[in-house]
Amino acid sequence: MNQGGTVQHGRRDAITSASQAMAAYPDAADKSSLRRNNLGVVLRHLREHGAQSRTRIASEVGLPKATVSVLVTELIQRGLAREGELDRAGAVGRPRRMVELDGPSICGMGAEIGVDHVRVVALNLRGDVVLDDRLALDLPTLSPEGAIAQVGGLVRAGLRALAERGVRTVGVTLATQGTVDTTTGTVGVATNLGWHDVHVARELRTHLDGDAPPVLVENDAECGALAEYLAAPTPDIRELVYVTGGIGVGGASISDGKLLRGSEFGHMRLDRRDRPCACGRTGCWEVAVGLQAFLDAAADSGDRVHDRSVDLTERLDELLARADRGDARTLAALDEIADSLALGLGVLADVLNPPRIVLGGYFAYFGGYLLDEVQRSLDARKISPTSERILVTASTLGLSNAARGGAQLTLERIFHNPTAVPPRTEGAGLAVTGN
Numbered sequence: 001m002n003q004g005g006t007v008q009h010g011r012r013d014a015i016t017s018a019s020q021a022m023a024a025y026p027d028a029a030d031k032s033s034l035r036r037n038n039l040g041v042v043l044r045h046l047r048e049h050g051a052q053s054r055t056r057i058a059s060e061v062g063l064p065k066a067t068v069s070v071l072v073t074e075l076i077q078r079g080l081a082r083e084g085e086l087d088r089a090g091a092v093g094r095p096r097r098m099v100e101l102d103g104p105s106i107c108g109m110g111a112e113i114g115v116d117h118v119r120v121v122a123l124n125l126r127g128d129v130v131l132d133d134r135l136a137l138d139l140p141t142l143s144p145e146g147a148i149a150q151v152g153g154l155v156r157a158g159l160r161a162l163a164e165r166g167v168r169t170v171g172v173t174l175a176t177q178g179t180v181d182t183t184t185g186t187v188g189v190a191t192n193l194g195w196h197d198v199h200v201a202r203e204l205r206t207h208l209d210g211d212a213p214p215v216l217v218e219n220d221a222e223c224g225a226l227a228e229y230l231a232a233p234t235p236d237i238r239e240l241v242y243v244t245g246g247i248g249v250g251g252a253s254i255s256d257g258k259l260l261r262g263s264e265f266g267h268m269r270l271d272r273r274d275r276p277c278a279c280g281r282t283g284c285w286e287v288a289v290g291l292q293a294f295l296d297a298a299a300d301s302g303d304r305v306h307d308r309s310v311d312l313t314e315r316l317d318e319l320l321a322r323a324d325r326g327d328a329r330t331l332a333a334l335d336e337i338a339d340s341l342a343l344g345l346g347v348l349a350d351v352l353n354p355p356r357i358v359l360g361g362y363f364a365y366f367g368g369y370l371l372d373e374v375q376r377s378l379d380a381r382k383i384s385p386t387s388e389r390i391l392v393t394a395s396t397l398g399l400s401n402a403a404r405g406g407a408q409l410t411l412e413r414i415f416h417n418p419t420a421v422p423p424r425t426e427g428a429g430l431a432v433t434g435n
C-alpha cells in the first residue's frame with residue numbers, strides 16, 4: 001500500500017487550474033482576494049517545485065520579487081512555509097535562502113462511511129499520512145444517526161490525538177455513499193445504507209468538540225477518483241475513470257483534470273440475470289459485480305466470509321488465500337465477476353474513452369485474478385488496430401481510499417486559500433478560521 005502520499009509534480013496543476021486562472025484576473029478592487037489568490041499561487045508553486053529562492057519563485061510565477069517576499073513572510077507566519085537551505089546552485093554573488101513547504105504541523109482530515117467500516121485518514125500539507133484509523137461495523141443495521149455517531153467518535157478521537165501532537169487540523173471532509181449535496185452537506189439517497197435526506201454535516205458536528213474545524217461532505221467514489229488521479233504514476237494523463245467495488249459499485253471520472261460529479265456507474269442496466277437492486281430497479285451492474293455478488297458466488301451463507309462483524313480485509317484475505325490454493329468455487333466466482341466487470345467497463349470505455357481505468361475496492365484486491373481478463377476483453381473491443389489502448393490498472397491505495405481523497409480535498413482548500421490557516425501566535429490554540 002502506498003503510504004507515502006507523494007504526488008507527482010504537475011498532477012495538481014490540473015485540479016488547481018481554475019483557481020490559477022482566477023488569480024490571473026482578480027478583481028482589482030478586492031485587495032484581500034488578490035492577496036489570498038497570490039498566497040495560494042506561491043504555496044502551490046512550492047508544492048509543485050519544491051524548495052526555491054524568493055527570486056526564483058518571483059520569476060517563475062511572474063510576480064515582483066518584493067511582493068513574493070511579503071507573501072512568503074505571511075506563509076511562514078501561518079506555518080505553511082519555512083526557510084530552507086542556502087541556494088548555491090548557479091548563484092552569482094551572495095547565496096540566497098531557499099523557501100520550502102512547511103506544514104508537518106498542519107493537516108487535512110478525511111473520513112469515510114462504508115457499508116462495513118468507518119475510517120479516518122489525516123494527511124499533512126506534504127501529503128504524508130499522519131493518522132489512519134478504522135473500525136469494522138455493519139452499518140446497514142444502524143440508523144443514520146447511529147452510523148454518524150460512530151464516525152463522529154472516530155473523527156473526534158482523531159482530532160484530539162492530532163491536537164495533542166501539536167498538529168492543527170484545518171478541516172474534515174466526510175466521504176459517504178449516495179447522492180450528496182455538497183453545499184448543504186446532505187445525503188439525498190444512499191441505497192446500500194438505507195439513507196434518505198440525511199443532514200450528515202450537521203449531525204456529525206453534534207459529535208465534535210466546539211472548536212472542531214469545518215466539516216464538508218462529498219461522495220466517496222468521487223473522493224476515491226481524486227485520490228487515484230493525484231497518485232497516478234503518469235503525470236501526463238489528465239483523463240481517468242475510476243470504478244470501485246464494494247457492496248455498492250461506484251465510480252467517477254476525471255476529465256481534463258477536473259472531477260466530474262454525479263456519475264451513477266453502478267446502476268447501468270447490465271445484469272444479465274436482471275436481479276432486483278437496492279435502488280428499486282432491476283438488472284443494475286452492481287448486482288452483478290458488487291461485493292455481495294462475489295461473496296454469494298464464492299461461499300454459502302453460513303461461511304465466515306459473509307460475517308460483517310469481521311473486518312472486510314480479513315474476509316477478503318481468506319478468499320484470496322482460497323483462490324491462491326486453486327479453490328474451484330472461488331476461482332469460478334472470480335471468473336463470473338471478471339466477465340460482468342468487463343461488460344460494464346466496455347460500456348464506460350465506449351462512452352468516456354479514457355486512456356486509463358483504475359479499479360478500486362475489492363476489484364483491486366483481486367486484481368491478480370481480474371485484470372488480465374478485463375484487459376483482454378477491452379483490447380478485443382478496439383474498433384481499429386490504431387485506436388488507443390485503454391489501460392486497466394488496480395488501485396495501489398488500498399481498500400478504502402475515499403478517506404484519503406477526502407483528506408486531499410480538505411488540503412486543497414488550504415492550497416486555494418492559505419488565509420484559512422490563522423497566523424501562529426505565541427501559545428495559540430488549535431482553532432482554525434472556518435469559511
Ligand SMILES: [Zn+2]
Binds near residue numbers: 266267277279
Ligand atoms: Zn440499482
